[in-house]
Amino acid sequence: MSKQVELVLGANTVIENTKCSIAFSTTKPLEFGQQLGLLWLPLDANRKAVCSPAYLHESKDWAQLDNKDNPSAWQLDLPQLFNKNNVSFLQLIAYVYHEPSLNLPAVELNDVSLTLNNGDIHYNFTTNDRHVKAAIILEIYQRNEQFKCRALGEASTHGLASLEHHVQVSLDVRPPSTHTLIQEAQQQQRTQPNNEARPPRQVQAGETWTGTAFAIDPYHLLTCYHVIESAAMVGVRQQGQPDREAQVVLSDIGSDSAIIRVSDPLPSYLPLAQQCVDILGETITTLGFPLSGLSSQLQVTQGCISGLIGLNNDIRHMQFTAPIQPGSSGSPLLLPTGEVVGMVTSSLVHEHAQNMNYAVKFQLLSALLASAGISLEHTTDLTSATPLTTPQLSKQSRSALWLVGCQG
Template identity: 80%
Template structure:
C-alpha cells in the first residue's frame, strides 16, 4: 500500500497518475452541491481563463463528477486539458453558493479535505478567518514533464467577484436548484431567436415598435422579429421627418434584418471590426423601450457577462444592461463607440436577473456582406479614447431610430 503524503499550505507534490482523481469533503454541516460548490478554473501562462470552468452542476469532458446528486469525487483528464487546450494552470476553488433570495449570513466556507489519487496525497484546507465565501485551495501545473499540485489557501470574504476581474471570466456561484428552475423556464419560454418559433400572427392594422440603428447613410440594422409580418415599416426620430423603410435582407437564424430608406440619414455608427478579451467590458445600450409610455431615447449601461447565448449558442453575447420590450434592435456600444452586438432577447424569470442577449457583431457584418454592403466604404466614427456614457449618448443618438410596424 502506498504511503499517504499530507500537504501543508504552500507545499508541492508530484501527481503520478495523469488521470487524476480528487475526492473532497467538509467537516462542517454544510454539504457540497447543496450549500457549497467547487469549480475547476483552467488558466493560461498569464493566468487568464482559457475556457469555461467545470462546476459540480456542469462538469466537462476533462473534469467529470461521480454523482451530481451527491458529489464527492472528481475525475480529471490532465493530458486532454493541458496538452490539447493550452492550459498552464488548473485551480480548484471552493465557495459558498450565492442565493440572494435567501438570508443566510451564516453560510461560509470553513474547511475542505482533499485526497488525490485514492489517498496518495491529502490536503486539509482550513479557513483562517471568519465569513470566508470562497477560496482557491489547490493548483495543478506541469513542469519538466511531470504534473504537480500546490496546496493553496487564498481566501476571500467577498466571494469570487475580484477573481472574475483578474482572470477575465464570468463565474457562476448560484446553487444547482436555481439552474434547474432557469432551465425549466428556458424550455417554456419561446425566445425571439429560436428558429423553431412559429411565425408571428398579426391582425390587420395591428402595430408594434422596436429600435434600429444606422450603419451607413441609407441602411439600418434591426431584429428580424421586429419587422416580421409587417406590411408597413416606418422609422422616427425627434427633430427628423418620419421615413418609410423597406426590408433589404433578413435572417431568422441570427434574428437580424437590414432595412433601407430613400433619403440620407443624418449619421451612423460603426460596427466593431476586431474585438478580443471583451468579457466584462462595459457596454452602453441606446433604444426605444416601452414606446407607448415614452418615445424618448433611453440609455442603459452594463457589461458583457458571457460570450455565448442560451445553451452556449455562439451567435450571441450575454449582457447585463437592463432592457424592456421595444429594446430589440438596440446597439451594444463599447466605450470607443463601436457596435459589438445588437439586442435580441431577454430571459424573463424570477430567478434570472439581467440575462439579456445580443447578436454578435460578426454575424451583423456577415449579413451586411451578404447584402453587398461594404463596411470598408463606411467612414469610421469610432473613438480611439474611451468615452463616458454621456459622450457616447451625444455622439450616437442621431443614428438611433424608433421603428414602427403595422400588420
C-alpha cells in the same frame, strides 16, 4: 503500494494517475441555506483564463462528477485538458453558495477536505480568517512531463467577484436553485421548434408593434428579424425628423437580424466593430426605445458583457447585463469607443434569472451586411480614439437611433 501523502499549505507532490479522481467534503457543516461551491479554472502561462470553468452545476468533458444531484467527487482528464487547450495551471476554487432571500449570518468558508486518487494524496484546507467567501485551495500544473498538485489557501472575503478581473473571465456566483430554473427554461426552449422551423408570427391586419433600429450608413439600418417579421409596412421615427417608410433588404432568421433601407439620407450612423479581443467584462451602453407605448423617448442603460456565448451555448450570441425591456430589440451594444459590438435580441425572463440578456455578435452583423453588398469602410473614422463617458456616448450616438414601427 504507494504511500499516502498528506499535503500542507504550500507543499506539492506528483500525481501518478493522470485520470485523476478528487473526492471533496466539508468537515464542518455549513450554516442553513448555504452550500459548498467548487469550480476548476484553467489558466494559461500568464494566469489568465483559457476556457470556461467547470462547476458543480456545469461539468465539462475533462471534469466529470460522480453524481449530478449529490456530487462528492470529480474525475479529471488532465492530459486532455492541458494538451488540447494550452493550459499551464488548473486551480480549484472553493466558495459558498447562499440563498440571498434568507437572513443568514455572515457567509464563511471554514474548511474543505480533498482526497486524490483514492487516498494517494490528502489535503485539508482550513482557515481561521473571518467571513471568508472563497479560496483557491489547490493548483495542478505540469513539470518535466509529470503532473503535480500544490496545496494553496488564498482566501478572499469578497467571494468570486475579486477573482474575475484578475483572470479576465466571468464567474458564475448564482445559487443552485437558479441553475435549476434556468435549465428548466432551456429544456422548454429545446422542446420548441427552432427558429428555422417555427411558423411565421400570426398577426391581424392593422395590428402594430415597435422595436429599435440603428443606422450603419446613410441609407441602411440594422434591427432584429423578429421586429419586422410578418410586417406589411415598416417605418422609422426619430424626434425632430420626418417619419420614413423602410423596406426590408435582407433578413436572417437564424441570427435574428435584418437590414432595412430608407430612401432619404439619414443624419448619422454608427461604426460596427471590426476586431475585438478580450471583451469579456467590457462596459457597454445600450440605446433604444423600450415600452414605446409608455414613452417614445430614447432610453439609455449601462452594463457589461457577461458571457461570450448565448443560451444553449449558441455561439452567435453574447450575454450582457444592461437592463432591457420589450421594444429594446434592435438596440446597439456600444463599447466606450462608440463601436457597435452587438445588437440586442432577447432576454431570459425569470424572477431568479436577472439580467440574462443576449445580443447578436458584431461578426454576424458584418457577415449579413457583406451578404447584402454593403461596405463599412467609410465608418472606421467614427470610432473614438479615447473612451467616452456614458453621457458623451449618448450624445454622439442618439441621432443614429430610430424607433421602428410595424403594422400587420
